[in-house]
Amino acid sequence: MSTQSVPVLAANDAASYLDLGITLALNNWPALTLAVQSNWGGPTSDDKRAWLCGAISEMLTERPETDAEDLEDVLIQVMNDEFDVVIDDESAAIVAVEIMEMKQHTDRGNFTEIQAMWEAYQLKSQQKSASAAMFKKVDAKDEDQETDDESDEEGEDVEMGDAPALVRAPREKAEPEIDDDGFTMVKKKR
Template structure:
């Protein structure tokens, strides 16, 4: 489940809020984000992250005895197996604790923390898309300025470019051959 796709169906019950919390926690985990962006899990890295979100959701519902340590072990194992990343910092444990806190909160009907995280995620996504569109706009303006006043050669016609300037090479000074006292010419290695 992709954090972007949850905009279509906002969370309405405890299970969907928990799924949203899991997705946001994993999408906010720098180690996993870097692994996905770098395609360390191959071309399907993003799909593997989405699969992991679903797998954790299933694990928490099918095995209610799961605790933060169990979840941390799963996160570390998946990062190693699927992305060839050895997570040796505390980040997997922090993500596991965050997900377990979300599980506890949703069980009690408290959705505020997940909702707040979701709103922050949306704001960041909007800022990124705004920055991207601004970059594209500036890039498009630059392209327009380059083509102003020029004929459109998009029809595939050859354009007469004129003659290329001749390359002028300065002649090398030829070293005079050295002749030793016996009359033999010295042979020197070229550099």
């Protein structure tokens, strides 16, 4: 489930806000983002991230005793099993604590933090797409210039001059060595 397809949430739907918060936390986790972008989990890496979002949501719903350490263990295990990534930078603990804090907020009906995260994520996505569009525009402009330059040069021969001759010192051929029995010694080439 990508965050762009997140439906508009009902004003007081705590479970939906928690799902959104989990999705945002995992999409903002650099280790998982790199693993997905690099397809370390195979061609279905994005689907695995979406599955992880749902699995965490389900775990928090079905096992309310879950704490940040349990969640950290799950994150580390999934990264290792599904993406072949060993997390040793404490980032899984940070993400786990962030998700557990969001759960506490949503349990109290406080959704402002998740709403702020969603707005920041949308702004970041818009900036990325604007940057990508600018890059494409500049890249297309460069291609137009190259074709103009190439068409100016077509049909024209450029004088390169003569290349310098390769100079090598002549090799001295080694005389074969003949031992006392009349056999020729074989030497290794260097």
